[in-house]
Amino acid sequence: MPQLNGGGGDDLGANDEMISFKDEGEQEEKISENVSAERDLDDVKSSLVNESENNSSSSDSEQAERRPLLTRADTESYEKTRDYFHEALRRQQDGGFFKSPHYPGYPFLMIPDLTNPYLSNGSLSPSARTYLQMKWPLLDVPGSAGLKDSRSPTPGHLSNKVPVVQHAPHVHPLTPLITYSNEHFSPGTPPSHLSPEILDPKTGIPRTPHPSELSPYYPLSPGAVGSIAHPLSWFMPQQGQHMYSIPPGGFRHPYPALAMNASMSSLVSSRFSPHMVTPPPHSLHQTGIPHPAIVSPAIKQEPGGEHISPSMHAKSPVPPKKEEDKKPHIKKPLNAFMLYMKEMRAKVVAECTLKESAAINQILGRRWHSLSREEQAKYYELARKERQLHSQLYPGWSARDNYGKRKKRKRENKPDSKPEDFSIRSKKQCVQYLPSEKMCDSPASSHGSMLDSPATPSAALASPAAPAATHSEQAQPLSLTTKPEGRMHHHFSLAGKASGSTSSSSSSSSSSSSASSSSQPTISIPIGTSALRWAIFTAVRATKMEFSDPRATLSQFLSVFSIITCPCINTGKNEEL
DNA sequence: CGCCCTTTGAAGTGT
DNA sequence: ACACTTCAAAGGGCG
Numbered sequence: 125m126p127q128l129n130g131g132g133g134d135d136l137g138a139n140d141e142m143i144s145f146k147d148e149g150e151q152e153e154k155i156s157e158n159v160s161a162e163r164d165l166d167d168v169k170s171s172l173v174n175e176s177e178n179n180s181s182s183s184d185s186e187q188a189e190r191r192p193l194l195t196r197a198d199t200e201s202y203e204k205t206r207d208y209f210h211e212a213l214r215r216q217q218d219g220g221f222f223k224s225p226h227y228p229g230y231p232f233l234m235i236p237d238l239t240n241p242y243l244s245n246g247s248l249s250p251s252a253r254t255y256l257q258m259k260w261p262l263l264d265v266p267g268s269a270g271l272k273d274s275r276s277p278t279p280g281h282l283s284n285k286v287p288v289v290q291h292a293p294h295v296h297p298l299t300p301l302i303t304y305s306n307e308h309f310s311p312g313t314p315p316s317h318l319s320p321e322i323l324d325p326k327t328g329i330p331r332t333p334h335p336s337e338l339s340p341y342y343p344l345s346p347g348a349v350g351s352i353a354h355p356l357s358w359f360m361p362q363q364g365q366h367m368y369s370i371p372p373g374g375f376r377h378p379y380p381a382l383a384m385n386a387s388m389s390s391l392v393s394s395r396f397s398p399h400m401v402t403p404p405p406h407s408l409h410q411t412g413i414p415h416p417a418i419v420s421p422a423i424k425q426e427p428g429g430e431h432i433s434p435s436m437h438a439k440s441p442v443p444p445k446k447e448e449d450k451k452p453h454i455k456k457p458l459n460a461f462m463l464y465m466k467e468m469r470a471k472v473v474a475e476c477t478l479k480e481s482a483a484i485n486q487i488l489g490r491r492w493h494s495l496s497r498e499e500q501a502k503y504y505e506l507a508r509k510e511r512q513l514h515s516q517l518y519p520g521w522s523a524r525d526n527y528g529k530r531k532k533r534k535r536e537n538k539p540d541s542k543p544e545d546f547s548i549r550s551k552k553q554c555v556q557y558l559p560s561e562k563m564c565d566s567p568a569s570s571h572g573s574m575l576d577s578p579a580t581p582s583a584a585l586a587s588p589a590a591p592a593a594t595h596s597e598q599a600q601p602l603s604l605t606t607k608p609e610g611r612m613h614h615h616f617s618l619a620g621k622a623s624g625s626t627s628s629s630s631s632s633s634s635s636s637s638s639a640s641s642s643s644q645p646t647i648s649i650p651i652g653t654s655a656l657r658w659a660i661f662t663a664v665r666a667t668k669m670e671f672s673d674p675r676a677t678l679s680q681f682l683s684v685f686s687i688i689t690c691p692c693i694n695t696g697k698n699e700e701l
Numbered sequence: 702c703g704c705c706c707t708t709t710g711a712a713g714t715g716t
Numbered sequence: 717a718c719a720c721t722t723c724a725a726a727g728g729g730c731g
Contacts, residue, residue: 461710484707488708
């Protein structure tokens with residue numbers, strides 16, 4: 125969300141968030157799309173502190189172009205998705221590689237961890253994970269060949285990283301993909317809301333899935349699994365990977381019947397793909413839904429073997445554990461960025477030798493910002509489905525349930541983050557992301573990207589979160605700003621939300637804002653409120669400018685507004701430090 | 702061994 | 717309504 129307001133993210137997030145966006149160098153990235161990750165890395169490292177961004181406006185035009193697309197109605201986007209789906213299916217049937225021009229990564233999007241994403245203990249080795257993510261289709265699943273990963277573009281080196289995974293003879297080839305093992309799964313009663321039946325997408329009437337109905341998308345037998353690709357396989361993990369993995373035994377229907385609508389069913393089916401659908405071999409965990417998200421506290425142990433052959437040993441529900449233990453740890457559904465990260469991490473790691481996650485994440489964050497709206501929208505949509513599915517699986521679950529499960533993090537710095545301290549403590553953030561000139565650089569340059577925002581309609585699509593439409597309008601002004609604007613915010617004392625979006629960013633932004641406010645007179649504008657609009661209005665009036673063209677309006681406004689509110693913009697002075 | 706770092710986003714709590 | 721916090725993934729770094 126941070127990024128484009130109207131865009132998908134918008135819905136999700138508050139408009140404000142968009143503001144908070146850090147401008148990390150989106151432009152930079154765009155300009156140098158080809159730039160290797162190493163460069164990114166270098167930037168990250170070297171600049172870790174000082175990252176001066178180019179102001180190239182090249183990206184603007186690009187963004188401007190794509191914005192219009194985003195403005196379309198949700199329906200359109202969904203249709204688009206459907207088109208992708210069909211396309212994927214078609215390609216798979218053709219046996220060709222599916223390369224998604226728009227979103228190459230999707231195919232393995234959720235594949236990422238063999239281990240259930242929601243399991244705290246992923247047992248697979250990183251390399252194995254990477255391998256599977258990228259190539260799992262190659263696992264001895266015969267039919268999967270056709271699916272070969274769309275990501276083919278992926279550097280071969282990646283594939284090389286992984287050792288061949290062998291399955292025990294008796295184990296289904298896909299078993300490894302089933303991250304969820306009984307062990308992890310705490311016995312529980314399946315959600316009452318889940319019923320064995322599924323809703324007919326068209327009629328919405330519950331019905332019992334018939335084998336014939338399931339196929340071709342829902343292969344019934346393990347053997348068939350590989351051969352039949354789910355239409356959404358391109359979109360979802362290739363048959364096997366699920367965010368919510370299923371226990372070895374699998375459910376008869378993964379999530380048996382969540383109230384499925386078309387989208388849900390597709391999601392579920394893809395997620396709990398074939399093997400899941402497959403009739404439970406023997407050791408089905410009948411009690412419940414083994415969901416990847418469910419993690420038994422006690423389980424944090426050995427990664428290894430059990431994952432590989434999860435199903436095999438349907439261990440009887442482990443001996444009674446403590447009360448607390450009994451309560452499975454259900455992980456939060458992954459958000460759009462997390463999904464993106466999972467997908468791209470391996471790639472980034474492969475491109476640069478860097479292994480440090482912190483650095484990689486920075487790169488990923490930048491890349492995330494550089495993604496087109498459409499690309500991001502896909503992840504948002506995916507994340508939305510994730511949440512939807514998650515909520516259906518765990519109706520009573522609340523993010524709050526996981527509070528305190530982790531050790532406390534650093535948060536302390538925030539409170540104390542006094543300007544000075546702050547600079548010291550979180551220097552990285554400040555320095556790195558608050559490049560001076562860039563911030564000010566031109567709202568104009570940023571406009572291009574912002575321009576598209578108007579459209580909010582697309583937001584719904586992009587942003588799964590959907591609070592959307594309503595916000596989008598208000599947000600727009602804010603949303604207009606992409607990263608650059610985020611910077612602007614710094615100039616303004618936009619305290620609020622901007623900072624709020626991220627702990628880290630928040631601290632930096634807040635600090636920066638405070639710093640700026642202290643050093644220079646600035647206009648405090650509550651973000652996400654009518655105040656901003658008022659400010660805009662005022663600014664426009666002040667200049668007596670008339671705008672006929674929406675785009676012109678925005679850009680002009682931004683120019684004016686920036687001038688009025690952010691003197692430093694012109695100077696390029698970085699107040700921050 | 703286990704937390705930190707780092708990213709964005711969602712969802713929680715707090716004011 | 718807004719601000720702030722926590723957690724989600726990941727894996728090297730570090731105490």
